[in-house]
Amino acid sequence: MMGLDRDRLIELVQVVVRNPLRAFLSALGAGWGLFMIIITVGAARGLENGVKADMGNDVANSMFAWTMSTSIPYKGYQRGRWLELDIDDVQWLEANTQHLDLVCPEIQLGGWQGTNNVIHGKQSGAFDVSGAIAEYQQVKPMNITNGRFLNQADLDAERKVCVIGSRVQDILFEFGENPLGETVQIQGVLFRVVGVYTPKGNDEDAQNEAESIYIPFTTFGKAFNTRDRVGWLSMLIKDGVDAEEAEEATKQLIKSRLSVHPDDPRAIGCWSMAEEFQKAELLFSGMRLISLLFGSLALLAGVIGITNIMLISIKERTKELGIRRSLGATPVRILRQIIGETLFLTLLAGLCGLVLGVGLLEAVDGYLESGGDAGVFRHPEIDFGTVLTVLCILLGMAIFAGILPALRALAIKPVEALRSEG
Amino acid sequence: MLALRGIEKSYPLAVGSLPVLKGIDLNITQGEMVAIMGSSGSGKSTLLNVLGLLDGFDSGGYDLDGVDMSGLSEKQAARYRSQFLGFVFQSFNLISFKTALENVALPLFYQKVPRRERQRRALEMLGKMGMDDRADHLPSELSGGQKQRVAIARALITSPRVILADEPTGALDSTTSSEVMSVLREVNASGITVIIVTHEADIAAKCDRTIRLHDGVIIEDGRSGEVVEPTANGAGSSD
Ligand SMILES: Nc1ncnc2c1ncn2[C@@H]1O[C@H](COP(=O)(O)OP(=O)(O)OP(=O)(O)O)[C@@H](O)[C@H]1O
Numbered sequence: 001m002m003g004l005d006r007d008r009l010i011e012l013v014q015v016v017v018r019n020p021l022r023a024f025l026s027a028l029g030a031g032w033g034l035f036m037i038i039i040t041v042g043a044a045r046g047l048e049n050g051v052k053a054d055m056g057n058d059v060a061n062s063m064f065a066w067t068m069s070t071s072i073p074y075k076g077y078q079r080g081r082w083l084e085l086d087i088d089d090v091q092w093l094e095a096n097t098q099h100l101d102l103v104c105p106e107i108q109l110g111g112w113q114g115t116n117n118v119i120h121g122k123q124s125g126a127f128d129v130s131g132a133i134a135e136y137q138q139v140k141p142m143n144i145t146n147g148r149f150l151n152q153a154d155l156d157a158e159r160k161v162c163v164i165g166s167r168v169q170d171i172l173f174e175f176g177e178n179p180l181g182e183t184v185q186i187q188g189v190l191f192r193v194v195g196v197y198t199p200k201g202n203d204e205d206a207q208n209e210a211e212s213i214y215i216p217f218t219t220f221g222k223a224f225n226t227r228d229r230v231g232w233l234s235m236l237i238k239d240g241v242d243a244e245e246a247e248e249a250t251k252q253l254i255k256s257r258l259s260v261h262p263d264d265p266r267a268i269g270c271w272s273m274a275e276e277f278q279k280a281e282l283l284f285s286g287m288r289l290i291s292l293l294f295g296s297l298a299l300l301a302g303v304i305g306i307t308n309i310m311l312i313s314i315k316e317r318t319k320e321l322g323i324r325r326s327l328g329a330t331p332v333r334i335l336r337q338i339i340g341e342t343l344f345l346t347l348l349a350g351l352c353g354l355v356l357g358v359g360l361l362e363a364v365d366g367y368l369e370s371g372g373d374a375g376v377f378r379h380p381e382i383d384f385g386t387v388l389t390v391l392c393i394l395l396g397m398a399i400f401a402g403i404l405p406a407l408r409a410l411a412i413k414p415v416e417a418l419r420s421e422g
Numbered sequence: 423m424l425a426l427r428g429i430e431k432s433y434p435l436a437v438g439s440l441p442v443l444k445g446i447d448l449n450i451t452q453g454e455m456v457a458i459m460g461s462s463g464s465g466k467s468t469l470l471n472v473l474g475l476l477d478g479f480d481s482g483g484y485d486l487d488g489v490d491m492s493g494l495s496e497k498q499a500a501r502y503r504s505q506f507l508g509f510v511f512q513s514f515n516l517i518s519f520k521t522a523l524e525n526v527a528l529p530l531f532y533q534k535v536p537r538r539e540r541q542r543r544a545l546e547m548l549g550k551m552g553m554d555d556r557a558d559h560l561p562s563e564l565s566g567g568q569k570q571r572v573a574i575a576r577a578l579i580t581s582p583r584v585i586l587a588d589e590p591t592g593a594l595d596s597t598t599s600s601e602v603m604s605v606l607r608e609v610n611a612s613g614i615t616v617i618i619v620t621h622e623a624d625i626a627a628k629c630d631r632t633i634r635l636h637d638g639v640i641i642e643d644g645r646s647g648e649v650v651e652p653t654a655n656g657a658g659s660s661d
């Protein structure tokens with residue numbers, strides 16, 4: 001029924017050419033609607049891409065836990081007891097958990113923010129120094145650009161070795177000097193550099209990471225007198241385990257180990273990447289939905305506009321339709337003509353909106369690619385599937401928009417149509 | 423060819439209804455050239471619209487080419503219009519944004535004739551009307567007489583059996599009127615039935631038969647120029 005042969009096309013073009021202003025006005029609404037959909041969906045995607053690019057360097061199933069002070073008295077302990085974890089607790093947790101693949105103890109030197117704590121020759125700098133184990137890289141991946149990361153032998157032998165971030169190298173070492181094998185002095189203790197890394201990603205976190213130094217956890221305890229104390233835990237949740245469930249179970253395990261009331265809300269802190277991902281994912285699907293919804297509303301408004309203008313057009317062309325009827329046009333042919341005109345206008349407008357919208361997205365994308373700054377906004381795009389969906393919606397709406405005018409056109413009897421003025 | 427038996431038609435008004443055709447009996451045979459006359463409001467156009475299947479009727483019977491036309495669907499009516507009938511109007515009723523050629527070809531479009539064939543036949547028909555040099559003109563670029571020639575060409579393009587013309591010369595001066603009438607005579611000479619509604623006696627005089635309507639009934643029916651009492655078959659007997 002909707003086959004578009006040359007005659008039909010000529011008829012359609014004649015309608016548009018005959019009243020270009022009207023065609024333009026009716027087209028404006030639908031075009032604008034589609035333009036809005038493309039832009040909003042594309043922008044939402046841009047934001048999503050930006051945030052995901054920032055999150056992309058983090059391990060999706062990583063989780064972190066730390067201890068604070070209790071807020072509920074329990075088993076003879078007063079509230080307000082300061083909790084601490086040690087390496088035995090870590091081993092116990094690893095032995096007893098059903099939700100975790102890996103538990104890494106970590107500890108960091110603190111208290112000298114801003115003062116230079118690391119020295120190499122004449123150079124010195126203030127860096128974060130952490131005690132970690134060999135598996136730490138699984139939780140926090142980094143690019144080893146020179147040498148190696150800490151290994152089990154370092155830990156077993158409590159070697160005084162360190163792995164330094166690229167910024168640390170830049171600050172402490174001469175340009176072109178190979179830091180491997182060199183010693184740096186951390187808080188008065190000498191460590192030999194065995195590796196250099198650059199953090200993944202380039203956000204603020206990554207900048208901090210580049211100014212960090214890692215030494216074996218075992219060495220840390222001895223060198224800085226923290227013994228078995230553990231600052232916090234970096235963990236990996238088992239595949240297929242729900243993040244929220246893992247988080248709750250792990251907290252409860254730690255609570256039971258440290259004799260903390262199971263309902264204590266403050267004693268254990270926990271943060272998981274997966275939950276963060278889930279929240280973001282929820283946010284993004286919400287954003288997608290909203291942009292599609294608003295776009296569709298804009299489209300609907302446009303389509304109502306087209307219906308309206310087609311109705312006016314039918315009224316004005318009553319005589320013409322009457323003539324066509326007298327010349328042998330069947331109701332179906334009239335129906336086809338009116339719906340065809342509506343479709344033609346709507347699709348023409350929609351395509352213009354589509355092209356403009358996609359063009360704008362491409363332009364913005366090009367600007368961003370060429371180094372334009374847009375914060376967490378990256379690679380705005382609209383995928384072909386969405387475009388197709390939107391076009392289908394448009395098509396449906398266009399047919400819908402044509403039905404009322406077409407029925408109106410059919411309701412006019414040939415005699416009445418011929419008798420009308422115009 | 424056309425047979426009306428006791429056709430009655432009234433228009434609904436705000437209060438009650440207005441009877442316009444009050445029992446029309448009429449036979450028109452193939453190849454006749456008939457004028458319908460009568461004062462304004464006597465129901466001439468209404469009768470022509472009923473004959474042209476553009477309008478329905480309340481009671482009575484209408485046979486076109488031996489087929490009963492009562493209770494036709496819009497689709498069927500459109501088919502009969504397309505096959506049997508051609509219309510010529512006082513106000514020409516050309517589609518303003520289409521050229522003369524496109525206007526003439528339009529009925530063939532609705533008969534699903536291929537484009538080339540349509541163009542060819544439309545040009546040929548315009549040629550017969552002496553209008554082939556104006557094929558690409560819009561109606562607004564044509565004189566009244568030229569417009570009516572195009573309209574006649576359009577009415578003839580489907581080779582109809584009957585041409586129904588409602589005051590085809592009503593908007594034309596007398597010279598142009600007689601030109602158009604001679605065109606319609608030629609059309610009739612080729613065997614096509616021509617029915618013309620007119621006010622003008624000299625137009626009616628160029629037809630073979632004149633029917634006079636008054637207040638919805640036929641009061642005269644006979645050879646043009648003669649006064650004859652109305653009958654159902656056009657033969658002059660008294661009532
Ligand atoms: N759609 C309509 N609704 C109501 N009344 C109508 C309608 N069409 C025509 N009439 C009435 O029917 C009567 C006959 O109308 P018709 O058009 O057939 O007259 P006519 O003989 O063609 O007149 P004219 O010579 O002025 O064209 C008139 O009184 C007219 O007012």
Ligand SMILES: [Mg+2]
Pocket residue numbers: 466467468
């Ligand atoms: Mg009339």
